[in-house]
Amino acid sequence: MTKQEVLKKYFGYDSFRPGQELMIDSVLAGRDVLGVMPTGAGKSLCYQVPALLLPGITLVVSPLISLMNDQVRALNDAGIHAAYINSTLTETQVAKALGYAAQGRYKIIYAAPERLGTYEFSRLANAVDISMVTVDEAHCISQWGQDFRPSYLKIPDFVRSLRRRPVIGAFTATATEEVREDIRRVLELMDPQMLVTGFDRKNLYFAVEQVRQKDRFIRKYVREHEKESGIIYCATRKNVDRVYEMLRREGFPAAAYHAGMDSQERRKSQEDFIYDRKPVIVATNAFGMGIDKSNVRYVIHYNMPQSLENYYQEAGRAGRDGAEAECVLLYSPQDVVVNRFLLDSKEGTAELTSQESAVVRERDEIRLRAMTTYCTMTKCLREYILRYFGETEVSPCGNCSNCLREYEEEDVTDAAVVIMNGVRQLRQRFGINVLAGVLRGRDNAKLRSYGLDRCEAYGKLEDMSEEKIREIVNLLLQEELLFMTLDKYSLLGVTAKGRTLLRQYEASLAGRDGAEPVRLILRSAKEGREREEKGAAAGRKAAGQRLSEILTSRGLELFDKLRGLRSELAREEGIPPYIVFGDKALIDMCVKVPLNREEMLDVSGVGENKYARYGERFLKEISGFTGGKKEKLCYGGYAGEEAVSFQPARPRKRQGKSEFFLTREQADSFPYRERYATAELAEALNGLVDGETVKRITGKAILQYAQNLGYVREQSVDGQRKRTATEDGRRHGITMETGAAGTAYGELYYTADAQRMIVESFVAEDF
Ligand code: ADP
Ligand code: MG
Numbered sequence: 001m002t003k004q005e006v007l008k009k010y011f012g013y014d015s016f017r018p019g020q021e022l023m024i025d026s027v028l029a030g031r032d033v034l035g036v037m038p039t040g041a042g043k044s045l046c047y048q049v050p051a052l053l054l055p056g057i058t059l060v061v062s063p064l065i066s067l068m069n070d071q072v073r074a075l076n077d078a079g080i081h082a083a084y085i086n087s088t089l090t091e092t093q094v095a096k097a098l099g100y101a102a103q104g105r106y107k108i109i110y111a112a113p114e115r116l117g118t119y120e121f122s123r124l125a126n127a128v129d130i131s132m133v134t135v136d137e138a139h140c141i142s143q144w145g146q147d148f149r150p151s152y153l154k155i156p157d158f159v160r161s162l163r164r165r166p167v168i169g170a171f172t173a174t175a176t177e178e179v180r181e182d183i184r185r186v187l188e189l190m191d192p193q194m195l196v197t198g199f200d201r202k203n204l205y206f207a208v209e210q211v212r213q214k215d216r217f218i219r220k221y222v223r224e225h226e227k228e229s230g231i232i233y234c235a236t237r238k239n240v241d242r243v244y245e246m247l248r249r250e251g252f253p254a255a256a257y258h259a260g261m262d263s264q265e266r267r268k269s270q271e272d273f274i275y276d277r278k279p280v281i282v283a284t285n286a287f288g289m290g291i292d293k294s295n296v297r298y299v300i301h302y303n304m305p306q307s308l309e310n311y312y313q314e315a316g317r318a319g320r321d322g323a324e325a326e327c328v329l330l331y332s333p334q335d336v337v338v339n340r341f342l343l344d345s346k347e348g349t350a351e352l353t354s355q356e357s358a359v360v361r362e363r364d365e366i367r368l369r370a371m372t373t374y375c376t377m378t379k380c381l382r383e384y385i386l387r388y389f390g391e392t393e394v395s396p397c398g399n400c401s402n403c404l405r406e407y408e409e410e411d412v413t414d415a416a417v418v419i420m421n422g423v424r425q426l427r428q429r430f431g432i433n434v435l436a437g438v439l440r441g442r443d444n445a446k447l448r449s450y451g452l453d454r455c456e457a458y459g460k461l462e463d464m465s466e467e468k469i470r471e472i473v474n475l476l477l478q479e480e481l482l483f484m485t486l487d488k489y490s491l492l493g494v495t496a497k498g499r500t501l502l503r504q505y506e507a508s509l510a511g512r513d514g515a516e517p518v519r520l521i522l523r524s525a526k527e528g529r530e531r532e533e534k535g536a537a538a539g540r541k542a543a544g545q546r547l548s549e550i551l552t553s554r555g556l557e558l559f560d561k562l563r564g565l566r567s568e569l570a571r572e573e574g575i576p577p578y579i580v581f582g583d584k585a586l587i588d589m590c591v592k593v594p595l596n597r598e599e600m601l602d603v604s605g606v607g608e609n610k611y612a613r614y615g616e617r618f619l620k621e622i623s624g625f626t627g628g629k630k631e632k633l634c635y636g637g638y639a640g641e642e643a644v645s646f647q648p649a650r651p652r653k654r655q656g657k658s659e660f661f662l663t664r665e666q667a668d669s670f671p672y673r674e675r676y677a678t679a680e681l682a683e684a685l686n687g688l689v690d691g692e693t694v695k696r697i698t699g700k701a702i703l704q705y706a707q708n709l710g711y712v713r714e715q716s717v718d719g720q721r722k723r724t725a726t727e728d729g730r731r732h733g734i735t736m737e738t739g740a741a742g743t744a745y746g747e748l749y750y751t752a753d754a755q756r757m758i759v760e761s762f763v764a765e766d767f
Contacts, residue, residue, distance in 0.1 A: 033169045063113065142183065380398075480495055595628065734748055
């Protein structure tokens with residue numbers, strides 16, 4: 001069987017998502033891989049497909065029991081023999097499973113990391129042929145990560161104990177360089193094929209709402225999304241109980257989940273949610289790790305989380321099936337105070353040296369600030385997240401609450417300069433409260449005792465509200481003209497960039513030649529309360545992917561029927577409905593209206609095994625509905641899985657120009673040459689497209705692409721950061737000019753092979 005056939009037969013999908021093939025091919029060629037892909041991107045297939053093609057067993061190390069059980073159930077349902085070995089099994093069951101494994105009954109075995117050290121396990125490991133060891137959620141190996149699990153450190157020992165070294169695959173959604181490096185080092189990966197795919201989840205709509213009445217917002221939102229499944233995250237157990245009670249009183253079927261409940265209650269809540277008995281769950285962040293429910297249509301955060309890492313992970317539980325979903329964060333300034341309090345009270349309890357805990361505290365503080373910036377800024381939310389996770393080639397998305405909101409702009413240059421001068425005069429000894437007091441000329445003993453009532457800035461912004469001063473300070477922090485110390489005092493200072501700006505401002509006031517005028521613009525949302533009335537998605541652009549925009553009312557009717565059938569089958573078999581079929585498969589059925597086996601197998605998510613189990617009953621339901629005839633139940637323009645894939649360049653029109661992409665024709669007319677330098681290559685690509693409708697590609701984007709594939713890497717050469725081609729890159733035709741002594745020069749060239757690879761990567765086939 002080919003990998004393509006495996007994909008179709010067992011998983012029911014027609015095409016791989018970007019990156020999956022690269023990972024699969026590398027594993028099949030015997031090369032280690034390190035895949036960094038966001039939640040929902042499809043990491044599992046990267047090791048499950050090769051597992052079926054490799055001669056021996058694939059061992060998957062996974063940290064969470066619920067995750068393991070879920071995946072194994074899904075695999076067996078797809079007709080793949082798999083088992084898990086963890087603490088939910090009795091000793092006899094473990095022995096039995098290991099026995100079957102020794103007989104070669106399973107292709108894939110999931111194991112908790114603690115198991116690796118046991119005698120039975122290592123005996124088994126050496127009795128069978130292990131082709132691949134996959135480390136899922138590989139960031140758990142990093143001591144700096146939030147989810148460090150000491151038992152993960154057993155993995156390298158285990159691998160070393162094997163007769164033959166298997167291929168090692170590591171997968172994670174945590175992107176920071178620090179963690180990536182840890183994974184490579186600790187797992188002793190050998191020249192791994194790297195893949196970092198876009199962290200952008202295009203089907204997620206992001207919003208931050210600063211509403212006065214969060215409860216009212218929730219009630220309205222839940223009512224408007226009555227039939228949809230959603231998660232409401234709260235920071236505290238108390239809030240969970242309160243919000244849950246509120247929804248219950250209003251008659252919404254909701255479940256609650258937090259660590260204060262006993263394990264039985266928690267299990268019941270979780271199952272009610274997963275089995276779609278209760279569409280909404282109100283929970284603390286204790287809920288969700290390893291929950292693979294694919295049809296979560298929204299995630300609301302009642303409070304601001306402590307970091308963007310947490311936020312993106314939790315919000316990312318929405319829309320795993322690739323269909324549109326919403327992530328709404330309800331922000332209030334109080335959240336920052338609470339979070340800082342939590343950080344401060346953490347300090348005493350940690351079992352770290354004081355130096356270590358200072359480092360940790362500082363990192364937490366940086367994270368909290370980034371999270372706060374996300375909630376208070378006016379720029380594109382998606383762009384901010386992606387930059388935070390290390391992507392460089394990003395621009396405003398045109399489809400988040402900030403991009404869609406209307407703003408009032410105000411030139412605050414003069415006040416900003418007064419504020420910066422004020423900060424300078426306070427000589428980095430005070431925080432924002434004192435600063436605001438000084439600027440507004442407050443008359444109090446503290447200021448007088450420090451002699452601040454005599455400083456030049458005193459009373460300079462007498463008429464400005466404290467809130468406004470804070471807004472401008474925030475703007476200056478975001479623009480990196482001011483900084484705040486990372487200790488708990490949060491003292492303000494002027495950055496080097498800020499000092500330059502102040503000089504420039506004075507030069508232009510003095511009318512000196514060539515002095516550019518300085519302008520600082522404060523943007524504030526136009527509508528205040530109005531948005532609360534309209535709800536989160538007010539003004540949001542139709543993305544063409546909401547169910548009611550895909551299916552006609554007859555189509556929706558069929559969808560409901562299929563959903564009913566799915567629940568019935570799930571009940572019969574005692575498995576969650578989404579394991580029978582995901583929402584997307586049901587939608588695709590309503591779009592394609594399959595009437596026979598062949599047509600049914602063409603539906604996304606319907607593989608042969610699934611067909612054998614459920615195909616007939618769904619066919620019967622569908623033909624019963626349409627009277628055995630074809631019927632069009634969708635609007636035009638729905639492109640199925642394709643439209644929600646994670647391709648780097650999608651020809652999606654937003655705000656005028658689309659991202660750079662090539663049609664087949666344009667790609668074929670590319671002027672191939674013996675070699676191009678990066679900038680020349682970008683030029684040649686831009687020469688192919690209409691600059692009026694398509695954004696230009698930059699050399700930097702090309703380098704980033706090559707870097708993501710591990711073909712190019714940034715390196716320190718003679719004390720300078722330079723990009724050089726890796727060995728792998730050279731194999732793919734990326735070459736480097738070398739200087740006299742054979743030193744790397746830094747200029748990269750692309751042979752015709754490399755040119756072709758890059759040109760092809762920009763082709764959008766559906767054009
Ligand atoms: P991750 O582990 O990266 O968070 P999963 O492996 O759980 O993501 O996959 C998320 C969802 O995407 C699953 O429902 C999976 O079946 C689906 N999926 C993965 N690859 C493909 C593909 N090539 N085509 C369609 N759906 C896919
Ligand atoms: Mg996964």
